[in-house]
Amino acid sequence: MRVLVQKFGGTSVKNKESREYAIGHIKDALTEGYKVVVVVSAMGRYPDPYSTDSLLSLIDGNNSKLSNKEKDLLLSCGETISATVFSHNLLEHQIDSIAITGGEAGIITTDNFSNAQIKTVNTEHLHHLLNKYQVVVVTGFQGKTENNEITTIGRGGSDTSATALGAALQSEYVDIFTDVNGIMTADPRVVSNAQKLDTISYTEICNLAYQGAKVIHPRAVEIAMQANVPIRVRSTKLKDKGTLITNVPETVYSESVHDRLATGIAYVNQITQIKIQESKEPEQLHVKVFKSMAEAGISVDFINISPNGVIYTIFEKDEQVAREVLDSLGLQPIITKDCAKISIVGAGMSGVPGVTSKIVQTLTSKDIPILQSADSHRTIWVLIQNTYLETALNALHEAFHLE
Numbered sequence: 001m002r003v004l005v006q007k008f009g010g011t012s013v014k015n016k017e018s019r020e021y022a023i024g025h026i027k028d029a030l031t032e033g034y035k036v037v038v039v040v041s042a043m044g045r046y047p048d049p050y051s052t053d054s055l056l057s058l059i060d061g062n063n064s065k066l067s068n069k070e071k072d073l074l075l076s077c078g079e080t081i082s083a084t085v086f087s088h089n090l091l092e093h094q095i096d097s098i099a100i101t102g103g104e105a106g107i108i109t110t111d112n113f114s115n116a117q118i119k120t121v122n123t124e125h126l127h128h129l130l131n132k133y134q135v136v137v138v139t140g141f142q143g144k145t146e147n148n149e150i151t152t153i154g155r156g157g158s159d160t161s162a163t164a165l166g167a168a169l170q171s172e173y174v175d176i177f178t179d180v181n182g183i184m185t186a187d188p189r190v191v192s193n194a195q196k197l198d199t200i201s202y203t204e205i206c207n208l209a210y211q212g213a214k215v216i217h218p219r220a221v222e223i224a225m226q227a228n229v230p231i232r233v234r235s236t237k238l239k240d241k242g243t244l245i246t247n248v249p250e251t252v253y254s255e256s257v258h259d260r261l262a263t264g265i266a267y268v269n270q271i272t273q274i275k276i277q278e279s280k281e282p283e284q285l286h287v288k289v290f291k292s293m294a295e296a297g298i299s300v301d302f303i304n305i306s307p308n309g310v311i312y313t314i315f316e317k318d319e320q321v322a323r324e325v326l327d328s329l330g331l332q333p334i335i336t337k338d339c340a341k342i343s344i345v346g347a348g349m350s351g352v353p354g355v356t357s358k359i360v361q362t363l364t365s366k367d368i369p370i371l372q373s374a375d376s377h378r379t380i381w382v383l384i385q386n387t388y389l390e391t392a393l394n395a396l397h398e399a400f401h402l403e
Contacts, residue, residue, distance in 0.1 A: 005173070040138075073150055083101075111147075159176060171229060183264070225247060265397055274326075274336075359373075362395050
């Protein structure tokens with residue numbers, strides 16, 4: 001049995017017109033000889049009536065008095081509605097289909113309601129259904145505990161559902177359909193000459209996703225990478241094959257992309273930099289600062305540590321609490337608001353001299369001060385003021401010939 005998993009996001013199933021485009025892709029897959037497992041998100045986005053955020057608004061959002069277990073009962077309804085409506089549309093096209101829940105598809109999770117982790121996928125029932133039907137429509141974003149309690153698996157959960165099912169079924173591909181035609185070299189809303197990538201490695205797209213690119217959830221990519229299942233990120237409204245995410249050996253990969261240094265650029269804004277110097281008890285500074293941030297529930301990032309100082313970033317929304325905590329410790333932080341972190345990602349950068357120099361020269365030529373920097377095997381980060389973000393992204397995109 002040749003199996004293909006196709007995931008359609010909220011914008012791809014929000015109305016009859018968009019679902020017709022989706023059904024066109026399913027027909028193509030059936031013509032190619034596949035049995036198809038379709039994973040669907042809730043229909044549309046807020047304020048569409050059945051989207052996840054719209055359902056959440058019925059109970060006052062995150063201020064709800066309900067337990068997370070009860071919230072999961074409500075939020076799972078969005079995908080349930082989407083799956084049954086989609087199956088109805090397939091039957092209208094004389095395509096034999098059936099809609100089932102994530103739990104019925106064999107997705108077993110932890111009992112961490114609202115952010116459950118997938119423990120295992122039992123495909124016995126799903127294989128039985130694939131022998132009877134051309135298409136099985138599965139609710140994304142949800143599973144069940146070993147006690148048959150409904151769970152949801154966090155934002156980006158439908159991507160994760162799709163790759164988990166693809167891995168368990170050993171599908172030839174997992175197609176992620178969305179409103180963009182693949183992975184771009186940068187955010188096209190900011191970089192006008194951003195280009196679609198034909199191929200990208202699992203590691204590179206994970207790095208881009210974790211650093212701000214939002215086309216696919218990194219947890220979904222990690223599952224596919226472990227099972228070596230290729231992912232295609234495609235546009236619902238086009239027949240193009242989009243971007244292939246695969247596990248190409250780096251030597252072959254470098255040749256196939258003409259030894260490109262960088263693959264893409266991502267960014268995160270609305271962050272604040274905190275800088276602290278301590279001369280009295282510098283050896284205790286790092287412990288005090290990071291312990292106090294953790295106890296206050298504040299996530300820290302972009303950390304640089306020196307013998308008598310520390311620099312790190314937080315989300316802007318946490319700035320006031322962080323300031324109060326540090327004041328209570330008798331520390332006097334230097335706080336720089338309205339920052340943006342830019343991430344240049346590429347397997348081709350590993351071990352290549354001059355990459356950081358290129359970044360520094362590019363930003364300096366545009367009179368953009370670098371507030372902080374760091375690097376790893378495949379990623380280089382720089383922190384700048386948000387006011388320079390658009391200029392910096394376009395300049396770096398051009399410097400690395402991503403256009």
